[in-house]
Amino acid sequence: MKNKALKRLICGLAALMLLFTLCSFKTETTARGDTAAYAGFKFKTVIIDAGHGGHDPGAYGSYSTEKKVTLAIAEKLQTAIEKDIPEVNAVMTRTDDNFIELHKRAEIANHQHGNMFISIHCNSLPDNRRMVNGRSVRVNNRSGKGVLLLVYGFKRTGEQLEAIRENASIYQEKNYKDYYNTSDDPSTGLVLNAFRDKYRKQSIHLANLINDEFVNNDGRRSNGVKEQSLHVLANSGMPAVLVETGFINNPEDEEYLNSEQGQNEIVASIVRAIKQYKKEVEQAAAN
Numbered sequence: 001m002k003n004k005a006l007k008r009l010i011c012g013l014a015a016l017m018l019l020f021t022l023c024s025f026k027t028e029t030t031a032r033g034d035t036a037a038y039a040g041f042k043f044k045t046v047i048i049d050a051g052h053g054g055h056d057p058g059a060y061g062s063y064s065t066e067k068k069v070t071l072a073i074a075e076k077l078q079t080a081i082e083k084d085i086p087e088v089n090a091v092m093t094r095t096d097d098n099f100i101e102l103h104k105r106a107e108i109a110n111h112q113h114g115n116m117f118i119s120i121h122c123n124s125l126p127d128n129r130r131m132v133n134g135r136s137v138r139v140n141n142r143s144g145k146g147v148l149l150l151v152y153g154f155k156r157t158g159e160q161l162e163a164i165r166e167n168a169s170i171y172q173e174k175n176y177k178d179y180y181n182t183s184d185d186p187s188t189g190l191v192l193n194a195f196r197d198k199y200r201k202q203s204i205h206l207a208n209l210i211n212d213e214f215v216n217n218d219g220r221r222s223n224g225v226k227e228q229s230l231h232v233l234a235n236s237g238m239p240a241v242l243v244e245t246g247f248i249n250n251p252e253d254e255e256y257l258n259s260e261q262g263q264n265e266i267v268a269s270i271v272r273a274i275k276q277y278k279k280e281v282e283q284a285a286a287n
């Protein structure tokens, strides 16, 4: 018991020291570290991440898989950005049915100096268990509907359904323990989180812009903007949003997600939000 308390104290002190250090040089680094804060800043690159792929199918609908839907939407998004915002480069983390580790997706984003990371996914509710004739059976829970926007934030594992589902991709990787902090201990999260906090506000703002487009323009139901500790967003050094485009295990949403019209609406909404965000950060940099 004593050892554990001592370890917590040391961790806490280390975290505090790190925070003080970060705060003390924040004034000098803000100008370059914040994407919107220096004169002449131009928004140039969007990283588009199609969720899952290869031996990781993601969630299942009744006739489609998440990995196929996310790639179809991501491809349309890349084409739309190239057409509507030609001065912006749209880089894909995967262009075919291949499994790319979550940490590699962040590496690609950082290597390409992305100004924004958008990860495309589909939501799904876990099966319910019901007693039928004295036996427990799994029943598909189709009640989830609409969009959900996720940004990186540290929360205890028990509170975050979507993060558990989306983070499960790492267990398909061989050396996942070398790359991800799967600890449930908030004190270890705090140290790492001090670095990621830099992009928190911008990520939430971007998520809200996309959410508003889905709701106001497409009439989608929204489950809001949430912060969860998502591995795919954790290591990209730029504002990052994970878009749950709809519930693939809800029949209406599955049809929408697989339709040309649905995919085009989702893409057009994300493009409008990117345009708005780009305008805002470039204007802020010009003033």
Ligand SMILES: [Zn+2]
Pocket: 051, 052, 058, 059, 066, 121, 122, 166
């Ligand atoms: Zn997913």
